[in-house]
Amino acid sequence: MADRYLSFTGTAPGRFLTRRLGLPQPAALERGAFSGGLLHLTAGKTVLDLAPVLARTGLGPDDTGRPAAVVLDATGVRDVDALAEVHAALHPVVRSVATSGRVVVLGTPPDPADHHQAAVQQALEGFTRSLGKEIGRGRTVNLVRLADAAHADAGAGAAESTLRFLLSPASAYVSGQVVEVGGAGGAGAPGTDGITAPDDWELPLAGRTALVTGAARGIGAAVARTLAGQGAQVVVLDVPQAEDEARRAAERLGGTALPLDITAGDAGERIAAAVPGGIDVLVHNAGITRDRRLANMPADRWGSVLDVNLASVLRTTDALLAAGAVNRGGRIVATASIAGIAGNAGQTNYGASKAGIVGLVRSLAPRALAGHGVTVNAVAPGFIETRMTAAVPLFIREAGRRMNSLAQGGLPADVAETTAWLAHPASGAVNGQVVRVCGQSLLGA
Numbered sequence: 001m002a003d004r005y006l007s008f009t010g011t012a013p014g015r016f017l018t019r020r021l022g023l024p025q026p027a028a029l030e031r032g033a034f035s036g037g038l039l040h041l042t043a044g045k046t047v048l049d050l051a052p053v054l055a056r057t058g059l060g061p062d063d064t065g066r067p068a069a070v071v072l073d074a075t076g077v078r079d080v081d082a083l084a085e086v087h088a089a090l091h092p093v094v095r096s097v098a099t100s101g102r103v104v105v106l107g108t109p110p111d112p113a114d115h116h117q118a119a120v121q122q123a124l125e126g127f128t129r130s131l132g133k134e135i136g137r138g139r140t141v142n143l144v145r146l147a148d149a150a151h152a153d154a155g156a157g158a159a160e161s162t163l164r165f166l167l168s169p170a171s172a173y174v175s176g177q178v179v180e181v182g183g184a185g186g187a188g189a190p191g192t193d194g195i196t197a198p199d200d201w202e203l204p205l206a207g208r209t210a211l212v213t214g215a216a217r218g219i220g221a222a223v224a225r226t227l228a229g230q231g232a233q234v235v236v237l238d239v240p241q242a243e244d245e246a247r248r249a250a251e252r253l254g255g256t257a258l259p260l261d262i263t264a265g266d267a268g269e270r271i272a273a274a275v276p277g278g279i280d281v282l283v284h285n286a287g288i289t290r291d292r293r294l295a296n297m298p299a300d301r302w303g304s305v306l307d308v309n310l311a312s313v314l315r316t317t318d319a320l321l322a323a324g325a326v327n328r329g330g331r332i333v334a335t336a337s338i339a340g341i342a343g344n345a346g347q348t349n350y351g352a353s354k355a356g357i358v359g360l361v362r363s364l365a366p367r368a369l370a371g372h373g374v375t376v377n378a379v380a381p382g383f384i385e386t387r388m389t390a391a392v393p394l395f396i397r398e399a400g401r402r403m404n405s406l407a408q409g410g411l412p413a414d415v416a417e418t419t420a421w422l423a424h425p426a427s428g429a430v431n432g433q434v435v436r437v438c439g440q441s442l443l444g445a
Contacts, residue, residue: 268319
């Protein structure tokens, strides 16, 4: 369903009226290509050599005074005095960032052995989230923590896929996020531990097989389409009742359909048999809602949601890893939700299932990487414009759209692009992360 309010605020009368009434003034997000350049700033003493990586993002140095993106290297910030350099670097330029522009702050994980460094690096998180909520005009702000920032080549190289994503239109609906690169069991130097720079960054998944559950429609279909567009051979898995729709989707992508009830006890074994060459990208997208307040929720509504959204993910992941059906260097991306992070009235079953996905990712990620060479991450969508949200009552729908820093709903493509970044062969140092695709929703952190 079209966002008529967004369209109205793009007109002269709309801008005038919303400004006079103090209403949200969302900017249409750029999801095509940036026209401006990149401004590279530093705060504190850094050892990172970012120039080669930033040059490969496709954004040249800004010479217009209206940068499309700003990267602030704050990895060398270790005390409160150095935090003043963060202010000094960004204060003069923040207003000049182009509409739908990007601000990426680079930091390091807080050091438990150095409480001064831990304090100021944690301060960068509060700074980043706050700037994201005030910067406006469709611009996003994110923090990337580099676990290997002390090693110039390793720190910058391991972050390349992440920087390419966050500095591109593909991250239009990702803001206020903190991504750790090289931590949580993540890999180290580029070229090792599952970090593989592709021959073609436009087709990074060429020669790889991706299986997406719940892929016949909605967000799952968008994920399958995006992965196929990046070169993957896609297996479209959905319930037998949606077999015709799944086959049509697979045919459009040059992939294959797999009609299967993901809650079946032998689903993992059947998936492994259907993909004898192994899976390089496994996307757990299938999910259902059966909303009702707990006092009115019968056991079957509780159980069906937990079975589809969580138990099936646990069972099939365990089975596929045990069978060696997820190839070494592979990627597992599960779908969580902001409902699992912040909670939502009437969704105790759904919120529990999606919080369970967060727990799965955090626990399994280091062990899956160590034992199988596979990374495990999750995307957590907020209000995404789908057929399901189009059926939500008007006022609730409008609240979902406006209650985020970008003051609008996201698109299935936003979730798909984030999934594709986590599935990227060069994203091996991104592990155990839960990334919200919610426009920095006001619900939760």
